[in-house]
Amino acid sequence: MRSIPALLAVAATTLALTATPASAAEGAVIILTAGETPWGIGDPRPGDCHDLGPEFHALVNETDGPIVVFGDRACEGEGTLVHAYDRTQFGLHYSFQALT
Template structure:
């Protein structure tokens, strides 16, 4: 049986750990457009993943023009477990009070 020096094992473990550390989340490139039935328009440019963005409290059409998916929530705080996943280029109409971009 061949023994591997401790320093070599430590260096290999450190390298493996460095590969598993997540890079900082970048903004979802693009726009999320929210159009209400009453004519109000919200434009969220490059939404940051994991941040709860406010939608409109009324029936709205939401268009995802980012490169990633967004989660739509019925509450204003992105906390209720009931949500809809809207893929890139997706459009949906409904009453969604908040959304979160995914990476």
């Protein structure tokens, strides 16, 4: 019979070996600007902050996960959730982060 600490050590090692790292959301976030060609950010990784640029007009989330759009360029403060495959328009939002 094994001791509880030994069983916990085995369980922790198994969990560490089978855990998968955070991966990027599959798809692209399309940024639409006033009068310019749309551009996109493909497969954004969770937690990375992406600046939308000064001419930002609208955003299309074509990824398989939600993103948060922020009112500053550093992904700080209150944000607005944009679900997967949703389009939204903003006037005063300047950065976004993928959540998954």
